[in-house]
Amino acid sequence: MPSTSTAFAKARAEGRSALIGYLPAGFPSVEGSITAMRAMVEAGCDVIEIGLPYSDPVMDGPTIQAAAQQALEAGVRTKDVLRVVEAVAATGVPTLVMTYWNPVERYGVERWAADLAAAGGAGMITPDITPDHGSAWVAAADAHDLDKVFLVAPSSTDERVAMTASASRGFVYAAAVMGVTGARDASSDLAGPLVRRVRASGDIPVAVGIGVSNGDQAAEVASFADGVIVGSAFVRTLLDHPGDETAGIAALRALTTDLAEGVRRGAR
Amino acid sequence: MSQQTQQPVKYDADDRGYFGETWGGRFMPEALVAALDELTVAWQDAMADAAFVSEFERVLRDYAGTPSRLYHAERLSAQVGARVLLKREDLNHTGAHKIRNVMGQALLTKRMGKSRVIAETGAGQHGVASATAAAYFDLDCTVYMGAVDTRRQALNVARMQLLGAKVVxxxxxxxxxxxAINEAMRDWVASVDHTAYLFGTAAGPHPFPSMVRDFCRGIGDEARQQCLDQYGVLPDAVAACVGGGSNAIGLFTAFLEDEGVEIHGFEPGGDGVETGRHAATIHAGEAGVLHGARTYVLQDEDGQTVESHSISAGLDYPGVGPQHSWLAALGRATYTPVTDAQAMEAMALLSRTEGIIPAIETAHAVYGALDVARRLGEEKGPAATVIINLSGRGDKDMGTAIEWFGLGDADGEAEPVIATAPGEEA
Known part of the structure; x- marks a missing residue:
């Protein structure tokens, strides 16, 4: 299975940032989410983040909440997420599962790590566990050679930034703003300093997420970060085309193309 | 209270917030860790500061009306054959134990120099208490409340608004x-530099379970001393209802190390645990992580939270405070479900027997505790003593009572249908 670090190395070799795209598994349907993520890969995403829909997503804004709830109401299960991982990983890009903790604990951490690795997943992003309360996941991920992507925030102390960076594998997810996921008009002036603080504590790649929704914003973030993470804008694109998969996928491709151009324009 | 407050708690969490290495903890976004660390330090400093503790006591005494009385319910005692003592938290300002928690957290907010508080609320009781504390301490206040609940509890929405709070x-x-908890956390992630989250129960991430317990433990500290002063003995059992579990842990804490005292929590059994429509989290849930703590959770096979049900909105929560999960796992406390119908029966019984209309939450404890009292009366005789935390008054529940019992129509032909109390003629 490809680790996310291969995607960052490739982007770096091309003198640009990596584009990381997020969609929840099972939205708008399990098959529909596979089709959508494949389209995102074809149009230029370097890494795919596959959301595991959860009933109580405290770090997500209204857009991703709506998609996750729609997926749950349609009956998506944890095992379906692994099916999506397998299908998207088959394209050759690294895939990460982004999930709140309880579904993993419920599945069984060790069994989850084994099944995720077997499906070809590169690892996991964990928005509601930190390394100091995530020892079970750290152990399981290490045993199965999986990426552990933890978050840092503008409020993180330097000590916690260093602790998080050294516990992460693949990349560090820097939350650009103090707030939940969702597109924002203005770019954040907190992201740059945060990226510099992560860099000061090691040479693991840093990707910036929360609030990026178009190519211009992607270019701006790409000028100082190793990766640009986009979630709500992709979800919004599909939400805006209910019941019309062809139009939704076309719009998704157009957005991905815009963002992929952005990360190249912002080359450092 | 001050002396007891500073005693170490044998059944306490470790310094990372774990009870017994498994329960509790802090499963939270990194963005909130700095705020939770800041809160932990501020709370520990405050509890070690005699000036803070004495100001907290003064506010509770002069404003909220504590210590609440420990009242011997003689008619009820005669019915069950044991001494039943009621800890009258229903007589506190705003009508429940919750004022203790919010005054403590709001006083801490002032000490930390923050200007705004947010809170979640189910039926509106914690929201009203938070709005009250915010008015008292001159803090901006926003209360998150489920849209379904704002419609069902319009009176409490109006009370919060009158007190100056914004209800979302x-x-x-x-x-x-x-x-509502999820939404309050989302607000907090974006506002944490100037905002404190007044959490409504002894659940959530560290330090909330321990901090809320500390602010509520006056209930048990007072009751224990009152029982010794008034009757010269410790009780044989103490009992409280458990939703999130703040009134229960507030009562239980003082008695945890009195190993001879039985500790009973009564959970909302809804339509009956076997129907699946209930909120008996410890009795019927499984270990998981919800709202930042590992605890018993009502969840499905995939770890998705399952909707709970109780006639009492204040107990209608699919999680529970992690210290209760630990006490249950240790066997130090026993948690038993009481159904909607049983709670309503106890509500009517206490109203007619003692002239006290309890909150429906509290009525769960009354029902369960009377069973305990009957057993202890048989085992030990009529001096057997049971303390029930009368955590709140029932004014807010009259709408439910009107519907359940068919009350309110003085000219109506139908007689109210009130269940016969145990021990009375049918």
Whole structure:
């Protein structure tokens, strides 16, 4: 299975940032989410983040909440997420599962790590566990050679930034703003300093997420970060085309193309 | 109270917030860790500062009306054959134990120099208490409340607004208490530099379970001393209802090391645990992580939170405070479900026997505790003593009572249908 670090190395070799795209598994349907993520890969995403829909997503804004709830109401299960991982990983890009903790604990951490690795997943992003309360996941991920992507925030102390960076594998997810996921008009002036603080504590790649929704914003973030993470804008694109998969996928491709151009324009 | 407050708690969490290495903890976004660390330090400093503790006591005494009385319910005692003592938290300002928690957290907020508080609420009781504390301490206040609940509890919405709080209806998820907590956390992630989250129960991430317990433990500290002063003995059992579990842990804490005292929590059994429509989290849930703590959770096979049900909105929560999970796992406390119908029966019984209309939450404890009292009376005789935390008064529940019992129509032909109390002629 490809680790996310291969995607960052490739982007770096091309003198640009990596584009990381997020969609929840099972939205708008399990098959529909596979089709959508494949389209995102074809149009230029370097890494795919596959959301595991959860009933109580405290770090997500209204857009991703709506998609996750729609997926749950349609009956998506944890095992379906692994099916999506397998299908998207088959394209050759690294895939990460982004999930709140309880579904993993419920599945069984060790069994989850084994099944995720077997499906070809590169690892996991964990928005509601930190390394100091995530020892079970750290152990399981290490045993199965999986990426552990933890978050840092503008409020993180330097000590916690260093602790998080050294516990992460693949990349560090820097939350650009103090707030939940969702597109924002203005770019954040907190992201740059945060990226510099992560860099000061090691040479693991840093990707910036929360609030990026178009190519211009992607270019701006790409000028100082190793990766640009986009979630709500992709979800919004599909939400805006209910019941019309062809139009939704076309719009998704157009957005991905815009963002992929952005990360190249912002080359450092 | 001050001396007891500073005693170490044998059944306490470790310094990372774990009870017995498994329960509790802090499963939270990194963005909130700095705020939770800041809160932990501020709370520990405050509890070690005699000036803070004495100011907290003064506010509770002069404003909230504590210590609440420990009242011997003689008619009820005669019915069950044991001494039943009621800890009258229903007589506190705003009508429940919750004023203790919010005055403590709001006083801490002032000490930390923050200007705004947010809170979640189910039926509105914690929201009203938070709005009250915010008015008292001159803090901005925003209360998140499930949209379903704002419609059902319009009176409490109006009370919060009159007290100067902003009430935000939450439409996401199931639009109930758990979603109000999610939304309050989302607010907090974005506002944490100037805002404190007044959490409504002894659950959530560290330090909330321990901090809320500390602010509520006056209930048990007072009751224990009152029982010794008034009757010269410790009780044989103490009992409280458990939703999130703040009134229960507030009562239990003083008695944890009195190993001879039975500790009973009564959970909302809804339509009956076997129907699946209940909120008996410890009795019927499984270990998981909800709202930042590992605890018993009502969840499905995939770890998705399952919607709970109780006639009492204040107990209608699919999680529970992690210290209760630990006490249950240790066997130090026993948690038993009481159904909607049993709680309503106890509500009517206490009203007619003692002239006290309890909150429906509290009525769960009354029902369960009377069973305990009957057993202890048989085992030990009529001096057997049971303390029930009368955590709140029932004014807010009259709408439910009117519907359940068919009350309110003085000219109506139908007689109210009130269940016969145990021990009375049918």
């Amino acid at each position: 209806p939450v439409e996401s998820g199931s639009a109930t208490l758990k979603d």
